[in-house]
Amino acid sequence: MSENVDTTLAPRTTRPPASPISRLFESKQLGWIALAIALLIPLLIATPYSLNVMTTAAIFVLLASGLNIVVGYCGLLDLGYIAFMAVGAYTAGIIAKAFDLPLIFTIPAVIIMTVLAGLIIGAPTLRLRSDYLAIVTLGFGEITRITANNLSITGGPSGIFGIPGLLKIGDFDLQEPAVFYYVTVLVVAAFVLAAARLGKSRLGRAWRFVREDEDAAEAMGIHTYKVKLMAYIFGAVWGGFGGILFAAHLSAVSPQSFVFLQSALVLMAVVLGGMGNMRGVVIGALVISLLPELLRDLSTYRYLVFGLLLVVVMVFRPQGFWPARGYEPERMGDVSDRRLAKGTVR
Amino acid sequence: MTVVLEVKNLQIAFGGVKAVDGLSFSVDAKEIIAVIGPNGAGKTSAFNCITGFYKPSSGAVLLYGQNITGKRPADIAAAGVSRTFQNLRLFPDLTVLDNVRAGMHLYGGQNWLDAILHTPRFKRSEAAYTEEAHHWLDFVGYSGARGVPIRNLSYGQQKHVEIARALARKSGLLLLDEPAAGLNYTEKRDLLDLCQRIRELGTAIVLIEHDMGLVMELSERIVVMNFGKEIADGTPAEVKANPAVIEAYLGKDDDEEVSARGDA
Missing domain, CATH: 3.40.50.300 (P-loop containing nucleotide triphosphate hydrolases)
Incomplete structure (x- = not known):
């Protein structure tokens, strides 16, 4: 293997997609197929247990897609990402309970609070480079949890319970397990699509420039600090929405849900799936959240097997299941022909 | 002619070493200027001061008459300076x-x-x-x-x-840090041609270069640095005839070596 060779500038062995299978995987319809599968699964298995597991997995996908903006696109290692979910869940829970409002009306407040949280954590720390940033975010994650554990407004160690549902109009209750699953899947799909589209925009490119070479990005007029802060804020908002769904799903929020292990698991989903590639990250998140449930038959050994599988994957696919490919179409067809005709090609 | 860039008595020190010690030159629109000097003369440090990667200890950098000294690299780039790097x-x-x-x-x-x-x-x-x-x-x-x-x-x-x-x-100003390093003869001819075409776009070029043949042919003016100090500023012919330059850089014994390396 080539681990001992400096491969930073050597060509990778990745090739443009060629086989029909890889073409299917790269096709634009794949996301819709995945969404269709997610929406059809309850028709096959709709036990309360399976709905619960699948809803949890969908929320986990949302968290992973948010963290992918921060870690995968922008290259900022965040070890305390779950803090943003905590901010979202607590904000939604406290406001909904205090005013007896359906959770859906707490969305504006959650957006404001998570943007603020992103700014407060990001503004002082984003001047730091990789390793230092990781340690500081780890600290912030724990600070958030311990603060929630000690404040009375957050209900202390026992947290908040009896949080109202998302929305209820007459007999139609979004809290119904099957209905809530569909709502979650649709919300998560929208956020995953939005994150993927952001990744392919001017802002998404700026994030990648910062990840690849901060100085070169700066020399091109990209204000790297602002760009990093944007990544942080987007990640925070994604986490906040995860928090709303989480609060609605369990109708209770407590500090034990936001321990460091949760941050580590979300990060693992991003790394395992393939940093920077939203499709890979979705798969990574599904594996991380569903595998322990599928291994339930192994009872006490299931986390041992889970850990072993993760190690095996990282040995054979160090870039993750499905890393971001640096390929795009050569020419947009007529563009070059038109220019050739105009004679502007030199 | 509008003055694009004006560098006034630029200085930067790392610890006790004065990497750039009193560099002054100006660049007019559509002008091609070369900065030459032996390795370690402070050429790249000067570039980094102009583009904001280093904060100069004293002196001023004016772009279209506006003071951009010590600003953030992104702001300087937005003001109209773009650059390449010595190592890609x-x-x-x-x-x-x-x-x-x-x-x-x-x-x-x-x-x-x-x-x-x-x-x-x-x-x-x-x-x-x-x-x-x-x-x-x-x-x-x-x-x-x-x-x-x-x-x-x-x-x-x-x-x-x-x-x-x-x-x-x-941007109106392009800084090229050793654009010809590692290129063969044909590629250097192409680079020469490219620089002329960039100038036709209305862009002024400041380049650091070791290839004397290229520098003499391409640039209108040459700034020579040695040990952080500016020792000459003039047309290629003037610089070639300048005794300080000959002593510091194109000295009798070094002459052969420099041109041989340049054409390699």
Whole structure:
């Protein structure tokens, strides 16, 4: 293997997609197929247990897609990402309970609070480079949890319970397990699509420039600090929405849900799936959240097997299941022909 | 002639070492100026001071009469300075086109909401980015694949892409740090031609270069540095005849060696 060779500038062995299978995987319809599968699964298995597991997995996908903006696109290692979910869940829970409002009306407040949280954590720390940033975010994650554990407004160690549902109009209750699953899947799909589209925009490119070479990005007029802060804020908002769904799903929020292990698991989903590639990250998140449930038959050994599988994957696919490919179409067809005709090609 | 860049008594020290010690020169529009000097003379440090990567200890850098001394590199780039680096600083995992698009970041044309909603504005802007990226790659004469990651490219191709990226910034001043290093004879002739065409765009060029043949042929004026100090500033003919330059850089014994290395 080539681990001992400096491969930073050597060509990778990745090739443009060629086989029909890889073409299917790269096709634009794949996301819709995945969404269709997610929406059809309850028709096959709709036990309360399976709905619960699948809803949890969908929320986990949302968290992973948010963290992918921060870690995968922008290259900022965040070890305390779950803090943003905590901010979202607590904000939604406290406001909904205090005013007896359906959770859906707490969305504006959650957006404001998570943007603020992103700014407060990001503004002082984003001047730091990789390793230092990781340690500081780890600290912030724990600070958030311990603060929630000690404040009375957050209900202390026992947290908040009896949080109202998302929305209820007459007999139609979004809290119904099957209905809530569909709502979650649709919300998560929208956020995953939005994150993927952001990744392919001017802002998404700026994030990648910062990840690849901060100085070169700066020399091109990209204000790297602002760009990093944007990544942080987007990640925070994604986490906040995860928090709303989480609060609605369990109708209770407590500090034990936001321990460091949760941050580590979300990060693992991003790394395992393939940093920077939203499709890979979705798969990574599904594996991380569903595998322990599928291994339930192994009872006490299931986390041992889970850990072993993760190690095996990282040995054979160090870039993750499905890393971001640096390929795009050569020419947009007529563009070059038109220019050739105009004679502007030199 | 409008003065694009004015550097006044620029100084920077690292600890006790004065890397740049009193550098002054000015660049007019469409002018090509070379900064030469032995290794360690402070040429790249001067570039880094001008582009904001180092904060000069004293002196001033004026761009179109505006003081840009000590500003953030991104702000200086936005004010109208673009540059290449001595050792290529491309984005190795990103495609050739994406690398050139980096130079176009300041064009704007879309915000994050456009991107999420894929508005017509977003699609127009992305198409314009792509077309413009192809245009600059064509302009520098890049002929390789454009949808592949930079790390798959040869060194010469990467140099082309880096210049294309700097040109896409469309600034009035271009700083090239050793653009000819590692290029063969034909590639150097192409570079010479490219610099002339860049000048026709209305862009002034300041380049650091060790290849004397190239420097003498291309530049209108030459600034010579040695041990951080500026020892000469004049036309190629004046610089060639300057005794201080001959002593410091083109000395009798070194003459052979320098030209031999330059043409290698």
